[in-house]
Amino acid sequence: MFPSSSRRRLRLRVLTAVIAAVAAVTAVVPAAAAAATGSTVTGVASGRCLDVVGNSTASKTRVNIYDCNGQANQAWTFTAAGELRVYDAAMCLDVAGASTTSPADAQIYPCHGGANQKWRIGTDGTITGVQSGLCLDVTGAGTANSTLVGLSTCNGGANQKWRTSLGDTQPPSVPGNPRVSDLVCDAVTFAWNASTDNVGVAFYDVYHDGQSMKSVSGSTLSTSLTVVGGATWGLYVNARDAAGNVSQASTTVSITPPQCQPDDQAPSAPTKLTGAASGTTVTLDWAAATDNIGVRAYDVYRGGAKVGAVTGTATAPPATTFVDSGLAANTSYQYYVVARDAQANVSPPSATTTVTTGAACGDSVCAVTQIATDTDIPWGLVTLPDGTILYTRRDAHDIVHLNPATGAKTTVGTVPGVDNTDGEGGLLGLAVSPGFAGDHWLYLMHTSPSDNRIVRIKLEDDQLGTTTEQVLVSGLLRNKYHNGGRLRFGPDGKLYATTGDAQNGDNAQNKASLNGKVLRLNPDGSVPSDNPFGTYVWSYGHRNPQGLAFDSQGRLWEQEFGDGIMDETNLITKGGNYGWPACEGTSGTCGTAGFIAPKRTYPTADGSCSGIAIVRDVLYVACERGTRMYREVISGSDLTDVQAYFNGTYGRLRTVEPAPGGGLWLTTTNNGDKDSVPDNSNEKIFHVTLGG
Structure with missing residues (x-):
């Protein structure tokens, strides 16, 4: 027993220690807690x-x-x-x-x-x-x-x-009343009305035709833009909040700035035109024309009709050679070339040259036959088991059954729930079930009023059974551009799909998002058990992929639109990260560990390629702005012996698909492909006969 005085001293020491401890804790915690x-x-x-x-x-x-x-x-x-x-x-x-x-x-x-x-x-x-x-x-x-x-x-x-309660998942409203003023040859002022947002608009992102121009603060409602004289662009703006939610795009304002330097002087005529035939392909060469400002393009004429163009830029003159493919055997063709400057002044024609093709096709591309025209944009295209074709009409939202032998067309039905985006959304990709003969399923990707989605619908007795529709994947973010949309069944029986980043590059690196990805799903819409992330995501880091094709080894190749620098062809690997928006093609931080480099890149002026197809392990790439089709031999994991065909011959090319017998189907996309207006196009569908 302690004496009472000792107990009092002990209690005092304990109480003092407790007070000191509480004081110490109070110095750290309650101040913070407050x-x-x-x-x-x-x-x-x-x-x-x-x-x-x-x-x-x-x-x-x-x-x-x-x-x-x-x-x-x-x-x-x-x-x-x-x-x-x-x-x-x-x-x-x-x-x-x-x-x-x-x-x-x-x-x-x-x-x-x-x-x-x-x-x-x-x-x-x-x-x-x-x-x-x-x-x-x-x-x-x-x-x-x-x-x-x-x-x-x-x-x-x-x-x-x-x-x-931290997160903000509500996107801003659409910016209103976009308008331009003070348009001169190299600049314009672009303005819009403010968007609203539940938290607040942090940025406005300004684009032309799907390409980023600049971003400004959420308090800025007008900005000066650098433009190019004589170039027609469609301007629009998106609002973005601090959480990264992006609005739908404003309406588009079209501009065509005047030229900075008036020019009414035509270039001189090209000289020394020669031609040589190899089988049914003709190669032309000529000496460059001259101009007071600069030659921008050469137009090539065969038999008095324009069959192609070779284009340059303000800083790079056009090439002085042209390849004309798919000609008839044992036939004489007469050619001439004219030069054109940036203000459409055209030179006198060159002297003509006559070239006679060989007895048989010994070339890669042997013949091109037009099999149909359409007033809308043919987007997705497949071959049915009987050799006939189905294709989607993007802005009209229906599907056409085409007999390529006769040119006869039948509309099999309109896909329900499709919406346009005043840009590049609408009725997009099309795939046929591997078991179509028995199950009759068509697979489609399309824009709806609220999202992009993948659905399947039965085709029976040449009619679309709209009551059979099943929505397999929904909630894919949509926008005016960057909707992706290609579908392709793989040799593993899975359905692969491309999705764009919906004009928000952050989506591409966010594996929890399905945008900016290549997706993989079972035919019934379920997630395959061996997908890398337990979701539909197969690969990520994509901007706006639109081409998918499998080679003989079962490897998946993908074609992707870049922004303003370069486009790319990728060999897709399970779980791979392809870098967007940190890098574009081989620019930016594309050399960073963890990003997979493309197998081939293309300057956007020579590319903007959408569809791809593989026939006998040769990759064919259909390009829009580049107005050409590339042929690229798959050698190991590389693309070699690259050649360009139809350079300007048919204009912008959208879709290329394998055709029965080792050929290709090829479609154009020349008119109305950025405005969502149905039936304002004049497009063509071709059959391309391939050689060795």
Whole structure:
């Protein structure tokens, strides 16, 4: 027994120690707790809060889940920059070491604006690292207090789902009344009315014809743009909020600036025109014309009719050679060439040259036969088991059955629920079930009023059974441009689909999003069990892919539109990241580890290619702005012996598909392909006979 005086001294010492301890804790925690003005982030599986371990404010402190207690180490703020801040915005949620490899540690660290401190809050409850594309994840799917939180590959599990009031998933309204003023040869002022948003508009993104021009702040409603004299562009604007939600695009304003330097002087006539035949292909060569400002193009005439063009730019003169393919055997053809400048002044014709083709086709391309025309845009095209063709009409929303032998056409029906985008949305890709003879399923990708989607509908007795429609994939974001849309069944029996980034590059790197991807699904719309991320996503980091084709080894090749630098052909690998928007083709940070480089790139002026087909392990690429078809031999994993055909002969080329007997179907897209107006086109469908 202690004496009473000793007990009093002991109680005093204990009380003093307790007071000191409480004071010490108060110095760290209650002051922070008093500043708990953010919101909680709660794990769906555990019901516990995202929590900084031990209430510590030290750099590199890990985060875990813990019972929600209202303290400052559980109070998070989502900033306009995409940061998740804690402790009254003093520290940021951070990926340790800026790792992009699964698994990675999550910690707090002083905010510095790095990509490893940027996050997306998804509508599905995921919180995804912008840099890595990995999901915020409770380690081991644990639910107990103090289970650490990190990042790992997104898998859709409840341990990767969070409830919070932080996220903003509502896009801004469409910017109104786009208009131009002060149009001169090299500049224009573009203005629009403000969008509205539940949180606030952070940016406006200005485009012409699907290509980015500039971004301005959400308080800016007009901007000066650099334009090109004589070039017709369609201007429009999207609104974007701080959470990365992008509005639908404004209506389009068409401009054609005047030339900066008036010019009424025609170029001189090209000289020294010669031609040589190899089988049924003719190669022409000539000496360059001259001009007071510069020759921009050469137009090639055969038998008095224009059959092609060779174009240059303001800084690069056009080539002085042209290949004319698919001619008749043992036939004489007469050619001449004229030069053209940027203001459409045309030279006198060159002297003519006559070339006689060989006795038989020994060339890669032997003959071209027009089999049909259409007043709308042929987009998706397939061959039925009987050798006839089905194709979609993008802006008219119907499907046509074409007999290529007779040219007879029948409209089999209109696809329900299709909507246009005043751009490049509408009725897009088409695929036929591998078991079509028995199940009669057609697979379609199209724009709806709210999204892009993949559906299937039965075709029976040459009629579309619209009551049989099944929606397989919905919720794909849509916009004026960048909708993707190609469908292709693989040798594995799975359906592959391309999706665009919906004019928001962040979608392409977000593995929780289905946009900016190549998707893979079972024919019934379910997710294959061997997909890399447990979702439809097969590959990611794509801008606006529109070409898909399989080679004899079962490998998937993809064609993709670049922005303003280069387009690309990719060999797709399971789970691969192809870099957009961090890189475009081989530019930007495309050499960064983790990004897969394209197998071939094309300057956008020579490309803007949409469809691809593979016949006998040769890749054929149909190009729009480039107005040509490339032929590229697949050698190993490379594309070799690249040749260009029909350079300007038929204009913009959209779709190329294998035809029975080793040939090709080829379609044009020359008129009305950016306005969504039905039946304002004059397009052609060709059969291309291939040689060796």
